[in-house]
Amino acid sequence: MTVTYVIDGARITGLDRFWDVIGEAVNGTGGYFGRNLDALADCLHGGMGTPDDGDYVFEWRDHTASARALGHEETARQLRQSLQRADPTHRAALRHRLDEALAGRGPTLFDRIVEILRDEGPGDVRLR
Numbered sequence: 001m002t003v004t005y006v007i008d009g010a011r012i013t014g015l016d017r018f019w020d021v022i023g024e025a026v027n028g029t030g031g032y033f034g035r036n037l038d039a040l041a042d043c044l045h046g047g048m049g050t051p052d053d054g055d056y057v058f059e060w061r062d063h064t065a066s067a068r069a070l071g072h073e074e075t076a077r078q079l080r081q082s083l084q085r086a087d088p089t090h091r092a093a094l095r096h097r098l099d100e101a102l103a104g105r106g107p108t109l110f111d112r113i114v115e116i117l118r119d120e121g122p123g124d125v126r127l128r
Contacts, residue, residue: 002055009062012069015078015109025058026050037116044121054122060114063127070110076101078109 005025012018022040023031026049033048034040043050050056060066079098086094100106107115117125 002057003051005050005056005058007058007060007063007066009060009064009066012066014069014074018066018070018109018113022058037112040113041116041120044117044123050121050123056123058117058123058125059128060125061128063110067108067110070113071108072101072104072106075106075108 005022007022007025011021019033019035023033025031026033026043031049034043042048046052046054076098079094079101083091083094083098097106101108114125114127117123
């Protein structure tokens with residue numbers, strides 16, 4: 001039997017809120033399901049609330065609201081934070097990504113999260 005986890009996109013106002021919403025969708029109030037993109041990918045591989053057999057789907061309702069909240073502006077905000085603590089060898093690439101986000105170009109956090117949900121775990125994601 002397929003388990004469906006509902007992500008309420010209307011509740012997502014930025015990346016920090018996304019972590020709360022997906023954590024609650026999978027593991028209930030106060031639940032954890034990653035607090036960064038790498039941890040999200042790890043959680044999708046099981047043992048963090050999803051069925052071991054991978055028979056699950058994320059139904060992302062009102063995903064257009066989430067796409068706005070996790071768009072270029074929020075992407076740029078997160079990249080600025082990353083740039084401050086980045087290893088010097090990664091700063092040029094981060095600066096380039098930041099410049100692209102500030103110009104409204106390139107992948108957004110929303111794009112990256114959807115990619116991770118689709119590609120990293122055995123489950124699926126449906127945008128509604």
